[in-house]
Amino acid sequence: xxxxxxxxxxxxxxxxxxxxxxxxxxxxxxxxxxxxxxxxxxxxxxxxxxxxxxxxxxxxxxxxxxxxxxxxxxxxxxxxxxxxxxxxxxxxxxxxxxxxxxxxxxxxxxxxxxxxxxxxxxxxxxxxxxxxxxxxxxxxxxxxxxxxxxxxxxxxxxxxxxxxxxxxxxxxxxxxxxxxxxxxxxxxxxxxxxxxxxxxxxxxxxxxxxxxxxxxxxxxxxxxxxxxxxxxxxxxxxxxxxxxxxxxxxxxxxxxxxxxxxxxxxxxxxxxxxxxxxxxxxxxxxxxxxxxxxxxxxxxxxxx
Numbered sequence: 001x002x003x004x005x006x007x008x009x010x011x012x013x014x015x016x017x018x019x020x021x022x023x024x025x026x027x028x029x030x031x032x033x034x035x036x037x038x039x040x041x042x043x044x045x046x047x048x049x050x051x052x053x054x055x056x057x058x059x060x061x062x063x064x065x066x067x068x069x070x071x072x073x074x075x076x077x078x079x080x081x082x083x084x085x086x087x088x089x090x091x092x093x094x095x096x097x098x099x100x101x102x103x104x105x106x107x108x109x110x111x112x113x114x115x116x117x118x119x120x121x122x123x124x125x126x127x128x129x130x131x132x133x134x135x136x137x138x139x140x141x142x143x144x145x146x147x148x149x150x151x152x153x154x155x156x157x158x159x160x161x162x163x164x165x166x167x168x169x170x171x172x173x174x175x176x177x178x179x180x181x182x183x184x185x186x187x188x189x190x191x192x193x194x195x196x197x198x199x200x201x202x203x204x205x206x207x208x209x210x211x212x213x214x215x216x217x218x219x220x221x222x223x224x225x226x227x228x229x230x231x232x233x234x235x236x237x238x239x240x241x242x243x244x245x246x247x248x249x250x251x252x253x254x255x256x257x258x259x260x261x262x263x264x265x266x267x268x269x270x271x272x273x274x275x276x277x278x279x280x281x282x283x284x285x286x287x288x289x290x291x292x293x294x295x296x297x298x299x300x301x302x303x304x
Contacts, residue, residue: 003088008135010147013244014281021049023062025080025273027097027120029166031265038172038265040102040118042076045069049275053145074114076101086142091128095162095271097121117168122269124162128189128209131155141195141205141238148203148242153194156209160232161186162257164269167220179262180220187213189232203249205238217260230258247279 024047029040049062069076077100085092102118105111130138136154139145165182191209198204211232218225233256240249256270 004134008150008152009137010149012281014283015054017053017279017281019051019277019279021275021277023047023049023275027099028270029120030268033265038104040104042078042099042102043069043073044076044078072112073103074101075116086139089130089133091138094125096123115170119167121165122162126158126160128156128158136195148195148197151195151197156191156193159188181217182220183215183217183259185213185215187211201242203240203242208235228260232257245281249277251275
């Protein structure tokens, strides 16, 4: 904390936190041309989650109850593991996502059409460096490990790399034909984030970034590979109450990667999430040895 401006960034008096949440997050595929749009989403129920946080790290578990699914939207099976490391000057995000079974809403018939064999996998991560970290706290807007006391913003520069696989794509009469693909993308990103403090305890934290990807795209049917350049975008919005004992808030996030066009349709892979959370902070009389360090400490030998 000696490396930050104490007029802008504060520290919670409690080291630990327990967070309960309601979360909806999923991976989707979208084809769009002018006014025509085909959006494929998984039938993934609302997740109820519990997380334990300490220092810069947290462990969480969430579970979606099958009874909360809409049966009209078909069946989906998902494996969605995400790990987010929040440091003072950087963010690291890892994704391991395997989805099978999607649906789309047909505006003409007003019904849900299910595609049980459609598979979408994404593996990879992002790294973001945060400028002005002595006054802007990226942790206040993400894992809530510090307090933003005065409003401040920061430039964000980073990069990402992903492997994406789409199999059993549906054949639609409107021009989209089966187009199974495997793509490897990499490229830089640039953005801006702002922590706006209202009435000392309330925090509004929007962020936005854009990027350029170089993509090696293999057609799994013809076995041909092409290289092209396309874009990506990401945005988040956090609204939170920064209380010493209790915290509450909502968070929404969207990230999208654009692939090559299919029969004139723009192809978009996107991650979307929305969550409502409540946090109770507390201290222990004696800190367990296993919780005295986290990954940030392991990356910084001077800690020892």
